[in-house]
Amino acid sequence: MTLNERLQNVTVIGAAGKMGSGIAVLIAQEMARIKLMPENRDKVFRINLVDISEKALDGLRSYLHTQILKVAEKSAVMLRKIYEDRTDLIENADIINTFVQDTLALTNYSTELSIAKNSHLVFEAIYENEKLKIKILKQLKRICPADTLFLTNTSSIPISYLDEKAGLEGRIIGYHFYNPPVVQRLVEVIQAKDTTDELKNIAQELGRRLRKKLVPSNDISGFIGNGHFMRDGLYALSQLDSLKRQFRFPGAVYVMNRISQDFLLRPMGIFQLIDYVGINVFQCILKVMRTHLGDTGLRSKLVDKLIKLGIQGGQYPDGSQRDGFLKYEKGKPVGIYDIRKKEYFIFDDKWTQKIDKKIGPLPDGFVPWKALLRDPENKKKLAIHFSKLKNMNTPGAELALKYLKKTKAIAEKLVKDGVANSYDDVNAVLTNGFYWLYGPVNDYV
Amino acid sequence: MAFLRKKIYALAGFNTISLGTGRKEFHPKKPRPGIEHYIKEAGLGAITQVKNPDAIDEGVIGNFIAERFCKQGNLGGFFPMVHPTFQYKPCIRVEGACDSGGLALVTAVKTILSDVADVVLVIGVEVQNSVKAVYGADYLAAAGWFSGERKKGHAYFFPDQFSRRAGACFKKFGKKKVRQGMAQWYVNAIENARKNPNAQEYHNRNPELFATAMTPPNPEVFCEHINVFDCSKVSDGGSAIIFASENGLEKLGVEKKNAAEVIAFAQVQDNLTTPPPDMTKLSTCEVAAKKVYERAGIKPNDLSVLEVHDCFTIAGLLAIEAAGFADYGEGADFVKDGKTKADGVIPTNTTGGLIGYGHPTGATGVRQAVDVVAQLSGKAGDCQVRIDSNRPFGMLSSMGGNDKTVVTMVFKKPD
Numbered sequence: 001m002t003l004n005e006r007l008q009n010v011t012v013i014g015a016a017g018k019m020g021s022g023i024a025v026l027i028a029q030e031m032a033r034i035k036l037m038p039e040n041r042d043k044v045f046r047i048n049l050v051d052i053s054e055k056a057l058d059g060l061r062s063y064l065h066t067q068i069l070k071v072a073e074k075s076a077v078m079l080r081k082i083y084e085d086r087t088d089l090i091e092n093a094d095i096i097n098t099f100v101q102d103t104l105a106l107t108n109y110s111t112e113l114s115i116a117k118n119s120h121l122v123f124e125a126i127y128e129n130e131k132l133k134i135k136i137l138k139q140l141k142r143i144c145p146a147d148t149l150f151l152t153n154t155s156s157i158p159i160s161y162l163d164e165k166a167g168l169e170g171r172i173i174g175y176h177f178y179n180p181p182v183v184q185r186l187v188e189v190i191q192a193k194d195t196t197d198e199l200k201n202i203a204q205e206l207g208r209r210l211r212k213k214l215v216p217s218n219d220i221s222g223f224i225g226n227g228h229f230m231r232d233g234l235y236a237l238s239q240l241d242s243l244k245r246q247f248r249f250p251g252a253v254y255v256m257n258r259i260s261q262d263f264l265l266r267p268m269g270i271f272q273l274i275d276y277v278g279i280n281v282f283q284c285i286l287k288v289m290r291t292h293l294g295d296t297g298l299r300s301k302l303v304d305k306l307i308k309l310g311i312q313g314g315q316y317p318d319g320s321q322r323d324g325f326l327k328y329e330k331g332k333p334v335g336i337y338d339i340r341k342k343e344y345f346i347f348d349d350k351w352t353q354k355i356d357k358k359i360g361p362l363p364d365g366f367v368p369w370k371a372l373l374r375d376p377e378n379k380k381k382l383a384i385h386f387s388k389l390k391n392m393n394t395p396g397a398e399l400a401l402k403y404l405k406k407t408k409a410i411a412e413k414l415v416k417d418g419v420a421n422s423y424d425d426v427n428a429v430l431t432n433g434f435y436w437l438y439g440p441v442n443d444y445v
Numbered sequence: 446m447a448f449l450r451k452k453i454y455a456l457a458g459f460n461t462i463s464l465g466t467g468r469k470e471f472h473p474k475k476p477r478p479g480i481e482h483y484i485k486e487a488g489l490g491a492i493t494q495v496k497n498p499d500a501i502d503e504g505v506i507g508n509f510i511a512e513r514f515c516k517q518g519n520l521g522g523f524f525p526m527v528h529p530t531f532q533y534k535p536c537i538r539v540e541g542a543c544d545s546g547g548l549a550l551v552t553a554v555k556t557i558l559s560d561v562a563d564v565v566l567v568i569g570v571e572v573q574n575s576v577k578a579v580y581g582a583d584y585l586a587a588a589g590w591f592s593g594e595r596k597k598g599h600a601y602f603f604p605d606q607f608s609r610r611a612g613a614c615f616k617k618f619g620k621k622k623v624r625q626g627m628a629q630w631y632v633n634a635i636e637n638a639r640k641n642p643n644a645q646e647y648h649n650r651n652p653e654l655f656a657t658a659m660t661p662p663n664p665e666v667f668c669e670h671i672n673v674f675d676c677s678k679v680s681d682g683g684s685a686i687i688f689a690s691e692n693g694l695e696k697l698g699v700e701k702k703n704a705a706e707v708i709a710f711a712q713v714q715d716n717l718t719t720p721p722p723d724m725t726k727l728s729t730c731e732v733a734a735k736k737v738y739e740r741a742g743i744k745p746n747d748l749s750v751l752e753v754h755d756c757f758t759i760a761g762l763l764a765i766e767a768a769g770f771a772d773y774g775e776g777a778d779f780v781k782d783g784k785t786k787a788d789g790v791i792p793t794n795t796t797g798g799l800i801g802y803g804h805p806t807g808a809t810g811v812r813q814a815v816d817v818v819a820q821l822s823g824k825a826g827d828c829q830v831r832i833d834s835n836r837p838f839g840m841l842s843s844m845g846g847n848d849k850t851v852v853t854m855v856f857k858k859p860d
Contacts, residue, residue: 076579076600077666090596091583 011116014126015049016056022181137166159192170194186433221292250336263400275324278314360394386444454704458815459490463803483683488527496698502562504536507549508807542588544845546810547852563693569811608668613724626777627758628658638801645803682805709740730767810843
């Protein structure tokens with residue numbers, strides 16, 4: 001079966017979630033594009049969107065509408081060509097609205113897996129829980145046609161393990177989108193031991209169609225993305241012990257967050273990133289990796305403690321940030337959780353200035369991540385930034401350089417352990433999936 | 446014999462900020478002033494410069510398409526809102542696409558010539574940031590022939606019309622030179638806008654303007670031969686200027702030395718349903734320039750300052766040729782050589798033009814008059830260029846549609 005034939009009936013499981021809803025938008029718009037080709041207009045196309053509650057599906061409906069509208073507005077040039085023969089559609093607004101209607105008309109919503117019975121392509125994007133994933137994949141194997149291909153969005157569970165447990169005989173591949181899938185270009189592609197050639201080809205072809213940057217990762221728990229992120233996060237967490245003696249706990253969190261964001265020029269500080277992903281998700285992925293890799297070091301007592309206290313980060317259903325290590329107002333950090341007092345400490349300029357003074361200034365001519373992102377000369381400026389950092393001899397510069405070395409060592413180990421095929425692949429994941437300006441394997445340290 | 450049967454003067458010009466992307470205070474999701482705000486701000490900005498605003502007899506409002514951007518018609522109804530003494534005085538709204546402002550100027554002059562008024566306040570206004578550009582493009586497409594052209598047209602209808610002109614010029618005159626001329630036009634526009642606190646590009650600090658202007662086009666999401674930097678801005682703004690006869694000046698309490706004389710104008714209309722006769726020239730603009738020079742009894746080199754309608758960089762190059770400053774096909778070289786810069790042979794669009802100041806469509810023609818008069822009166826602030834006493838004239842050329850509706854007007858420096 002060709003990809004276009006498979007795209008006539010697709011199911012997304014976990015479609016109302018953060019990842020599933022994004023995948024639904026991407027696939028639905030590609031299906032609509034094919035459906036609107038003159039030769040396909042008589043054919044029926046369906047995308048079945050499955051999640052556990054009707055309420056979640058209601059949210060998904062409105063998310064899809066908003067997102068498809070955005071896509072359509074950006075694709076007006078192409079859409080005018082697609083609807084060239086519709087003499088009733090003249091203005092961009094007519095064409096955009098029709099495309100939104102035509103795309104939403106392909107969607108089916110259900111809380112029942114049985115709706116996948118005619119799907120030849122299934123995306124699995126449920127919560128990162130391997131028992132549940134295996135259970136659902138097993139059920140789908142019974143429900144779907146015998147040739148259905150499965151793309152799982154797991155970010156940590158080995159694909160060969162899922163394949164074996166669910167008995168899919170190679171009809172599964174890891175297709176790990178990054179959050180949010182409609183924006184992030186990266187997809188990590190993980191072949192299981194027995195993944196069929198047909199599925200490998202389909203995965204590549206689909207990536208091209210969706211204009212994603214596909215980076216291969218080997219089938220080792222955590223893959224490249226979480227293989228790096230988890231260890232990078234654990235390193236930052238480990239530094240809190242020594243830092244809290246000098247700065248107390250909230251101060252220590254502030255310091256490592258600032259070092260990673262400003263001194264290392266990342267899009268957000270490490271604790272803000274853990275909050276964004278969700279402390280509970282962070283914990284859950286660590287557990288999966290610990291189990292599959294047998295590495296007991298992949299654990300953070302602090303994270304376990306926070307989860308017990310109900311501090312879990314992640315996002316509210318409306319997409320706004322839930323408090324975690326940091327407390328947020330309108331998406332901006334305003335406080336830090338004080339684990340000793342079990343409450344948020346709200347910081348002010350006086351407090352941050354005091355700590356900033358202790359760790360020392362940023363290199364002269366500092367340009368923040370956002371400005372560098374659009375700067376065509378950013379490679380040169382990064383080199384200058386890091387070379388200045390090396391000559392600064394401040395506590396902040398020292399912490400930053402240590403972190404930079406650690407990050408590089410983590411990346412090198414991923415290649416040594418056979419998770420990534422090359423340093424370039426690790427760098428590609430961090431730059432495309434995490435929006436770093438530079439890869440962890442670099443000449444800056 | 447003078448073209449106008451009596452002397453008419455222009456004075457007390459005022460431009461609001463051109464609001465839109467580029468301005469620090471602009472945020473697409475935050476509430477912004479509506480069209481009535483700009484009418485009032487611009488109108489008051491003009492009339493507070495004269496002693497006796499009650500001497501104003503009539504109003505003219507130039508606006509292209511408030512019905513769609515703002516769901517607002519009957520714009521004349523906002524005239525009495527500007528000042529209490531305007532209550533029950535006549536006001537008319539005129540429309541001619543992006544030349545609406547130019548037509549408003551001409552309407553004021555004709556009204557005074559007809560002896561029914563001595564003083565007319567002209568206000569141009571447009572508010573365009575009310576919708577995303579992809580929908581605004583539909584509204585602006587009304588400047589073309591809707592039933593004949595829109596369906597087969599591009600998503601960005603007007604940018605594409607001028608992209609095709611750029612493509613035709615690339616083919617005929619050589620891509621490298623025309624492309625570089627267009628880029629230089631952009632550089633000049635931004636450099637001039639940086640001197641104009643009301644300009645939309647006033648805050649632009651890009652050190653690599655030429656490189657930015659040379660960004661390759663992306664036909665998948667925009668046009669084939671032009672990039673977004675080749676386009677004028679999506680803008681909210683208003684402009685106002687007073688036209689008065691000699692009697693009118695007296696009634697206003699303004700001396701002649703504080704007003705520029707209107708020497709001549711031309712108003713030229715081409716058929717909206719026919720394609721441009723030549724994609725590589727602005728034929729209607731050329732007719733309008735020739736006519737106004739003849740009526741004013743002057744030649745291009747009698748001008749010290751020029752305002753042309755650079756809705757796109759390529760339109761800027763072609764407008765320079767149409768105004769008689771460069772031969773056919775040589776506008777790009779003329780611009781590339783710096784001859785339109787503030788210190789060049791003919792300082793052009795000295796406050797930023799449509800690309801640097803912004804293009805609140807219905808206000809643009811009025812804004813051009815305000816800026817030419819300010820230059821001739823020595824009141825152009827940081828944008829001031831040298832007004833040679835041997836060349837005491839300034840001209841504006843305002844265009845609507847794809848070279849369809851054109852107004853030219855020549856002003857003379859106050860004695």
